[in-house]
Amino acid sequence: MADEVQPDDMNASPEATRLARAALREVSTVIVGQDSMVERTMVALLAKGHCLLEGVPGVAKTLAVATLAQVTGGDFHRIQFTPDLVPSDIVGTRIYHPSTERFDVELGPVVTNFVLADEINRAPAKVQSALLEVMAERQVSVGGTTYPVPDPFIVIATQNPVESEGVYPLPEAQRDRFLMKVVVEHPTAEEELEILRRMSREPPQAHRILDALTLAELQADAERVQVHQLIADYVVRLVMASREPATYGLPELDGIIEIGASPRASLGLVAAARALALLRGRDYVLPDDVRHLASDVMAHRLVLTFDALADGVTATQLVDRIVATVPAPRVIWDDPPTAGDQPVAARR
Structure with a gap:
C-alpha cells in the first residue's frame, strides 16, 4: 500500500x-x-x-x-x-x-x-x-x-x-x-x-x-487506487472494534456481538473503497469512502448474541455505532501543492 x-x-x-x-x-x-x-x-x-x-x-x-x-x-x-x-x-x-x-x-x-x-x-x-x-x-x-x-x-x-x-x-x-x-x-x-x-x-x-x-x-484500474497507511489502519481498527469492542471504547457491545467480522471484511472494505473512489474520479481512498461502505461490508459478517436478537438489535445499527465511535484519520491536502512539496495525505 x-x-x-x-x-x-x-x-x-x-x-x-x-x-x-x-x-x-x-x-x-x-x-x-x-x-x-x-x-x-x-x-x-x-x-x-x-x-x-x-x-x-x-x-x-x-x-x-x-x-x-x-x-x-x-x-x-x-x-x-x-x-x-x-x-x-x-x-x-x-x-x-x-x-x-x-x-x-x-x-x-x-x-x-x-x-x-x-x-x-x-x-x-x-x-x-x-x-x-x-x-x-x-x-x-x-x-x-x-x-x-x-x-x-x-x-x-x-x-x-x-x-x-x-x-x-x-x-x-x-x-x-x-x-x-x-x-x-x-x-x-x-x-x-x-x-x-x-x-x-x-x-x-x-x-x-x-x-x-x-x-x-x-478492475485493474480499481486495484491501482492508492490507500494511505492511515486509511488502512482505520479499516483495521473498524474491523477490530467488532471483535474487541471494549478495547476501542465500546464496552457496551461486549454482550451484543458474539463473533466479529473476519479478515475478509478488512480486505473487502479496502477493495470496495478503491472501487468507490474510482467511480468518484479519484485514484486515492478517503475516509468517507470507507465510512459509506462499512455497513454494507461488515454488517452481514457479524454474529449477534441471542439477547441482542431478542431485543431487536440489528447488525447495521452496531456497525453504525462502531463507525461513529472509532476516530477516522483527518485528511489534509496542500492546496495548491507547490513543486517539490510532499502533501500531508492523512493525519490522525
Whole structure:
C-alpha cells in the first residue's frame, strides 16, 4: 500500500471513471431509483467481489442484475433456487453417453460471467454450499477435475427477508463469501410514479457500454487506487472494534456481538473503497469512502448474541455505532501543492 499520495497524480484515469459512470447511467435508464443498490453492485463488480441483495419481492433486484450484465457485456445465467435443487444442478455433473461408452462433463450454469442466485435462501444448505468453492476460488470441481470460471466473474444473490416458511438462512461461512450485503428498500412515491410512466409502455432496453476486456481493465484500474497507511489502519481498527469492542471504547457491545467480522471484511472494505473512489474520479481512498461502505461490508459478517436478537438489535445499527465511535484519520491536502512539496495525505 502506498504511504503517500503524490501531488501530481491525485485523480483517477478520466476514461476509466467516464466508462464506469456511463455504465451506471445506462443501468439507470431501466432501473428507477435504487441508486444505492445499482452503485453497490457496480462497486462489487469493480472490486471483484460478490454481492447479496436483500429485499421484499418486486423491488427490481433481479432486473437490476440482468441489466448490469447486459450493460457490461458479460454472459448471464439466472439460477432459481428451490428446495428440490441439488448441487449438480449448479456446478455440473458427469453424464454417461452410451453411443461413445464414456462419461462427459457437463458444466453447470455457474460457469459464466454473471451468476444470479435468485432467492438463494430457498435452497437447503448442501445446495448453498455448492457455491462456496466457485465464490472463493473461482473454479468448480466435477469428477475429480477442476475447471476455472471465465473472467470477470461475479455472483449476485437475492433473498427475501420477510418469509420464514420454506427458507434456509445462509450460514455464516456463506455470508462471509459475499463482499457486500445490500438492503433494497421500497421506492419513494415519486419513483413509483416514474416506474408507472416508464414501464406501463414498452419497457426501456439498456445498451451495452462495456465488454469483458474493458471491464477487466476497469478492475485493474480499481486495484491501482492508492490507500494511505492511515486509511488502512482505520479499516483495521473498524474491523477490530467488532471483535474487541471494549478495547476501542465500546464496552457496551461486549454482550451484543458474539463473533466479529473476519479478515475478509478488512480486505473487502479496502477493495470496495478503491472501487468507490474510482467511480468518484479519484485514484486515492478517503475516509468517507470507507465510512459509506462499512455497513454494507461488515454488517452481514457479524454474529449477534441471542439477547441482542431478542431485543431487536440489528447488525447495521452496531456497525453504525462502531463507525461513529472509532476516530477516522483527518485528511489534509496542500492546496495548491507547490513543486517539490510532499502533501500531508492523512493525519490522525
